[in-house]
Amino acid sequence: MAKVHLRKVTRENFRECLNLQVTELQKDWVAANTQSLAEAYVDPNLFPLGVYDAAACGYEQPEVPMIGFTMYELAAGVGFIMRLMIDEKYQGKGYGRATMLEVVRRLKLHPDVEIIATSYRKGNEIAARLYQSLGFRQWNIPYAISHPTEVYVKLEDL
Numbered sequence: 608m609a610k611v612h613l614r615k616v617t618r619e620n621f622r623e624c625l626n627l628q629v630t631e632l633q634k635d636w637v638a639a640n641t642q643s644l645a646e647a648y649v650d651p652n653l654f655p656l657g658v659y660d661a662a663a664c665g666y667e668q669p670e671v672p673m674i675g676f677t678m679y680e681l682a683a684g685v686g687f688i689m690r691l692m693i694d695e696k697y698q699g700k701g702y703g704r705a706t707m708l709e710v711v712r713r714l715k716l717h718p719d720v721e722i723i724a725t726s727y728r729k730g731n732e733i734a735a736r737l738y739q740s741l742g743f744r745q746w747n748i749p750y751a752i753s754h755p756t757e758v759y760v761k762l763e764d765l
């Protein structure tokens with residue numbers, strides 16, 4: 608089973624992060640990493656992380672490439688997984704699922720987190736199935752129920 612290592616995006620690795628690509632068809636599903644890093648620069652509640660294969664763990668300079676990006680927000684008792692992308696070259700190998708598991712593990716350790724949630728664009732069936740299989744279910748928070756483009760889900764058994 609694929610395992611990942613998550614690491615802060617820093618001066619050393621941010622260019623790698625900016626070079627990560629999803630497929631042309633997937634560009635509507637997730638914001639560009641440039642946008643995510645800009646948002647994180649101005650918002651201290653956002654935590655952007657580079658995704659590596661677990662082989663990178665323990666190395667000051669990882670000897671394997673960054674393969675994806677994720678970012679969560681900590682606010683109002685909610686750990687909200689705002690972004691998840693795996694570079695097109697590394698998709699379909701279990702890294703997306705492994706990244707979600709690792710982010711959820713981290714959020715569960717955080718004392719302020721009472722709800723773990725995420726969202727995806729309507730029509731993003733791969734994300735919908737992935738989150739469903741990890742135990743995320745519809746989140747009936749008022750602003751989310753009838754959102755025109757986004758489906759909000761939260762982890763059921765927290």
Ligand SMILES: CC(C)(COP(=O)(O)OP(=O)(O)OC[C@H]1O[C@@H](n2cnc3c(N)ncnc32)[C@H](O)[C@@H]1OP(=O)(O)O)[C@@H](O)C(=O)NCCC(=O)NCCS
Pocket residue numbers: 629633636637690691692693694697698699700701702703704705726727728731733734737740
């Ligand atoms: C969603 C995404 C992160 C999944 O990453 P990944 O590394 O390819 O995912 P995994 O290999 O862990 O696969 C997860 C599940 O999706 C399925 N899947 C992955 N790519 C698929 C594809 N192209 N077609 C159909 N199913 C696919 C896998 O079969 C797997 O299901 P399973 O665990 O039941 O076998 C990746 O497709 C991506 O970056 N997409 C663009 C951005 C995006 O949509 N992000 C989510 C926004 S909220």
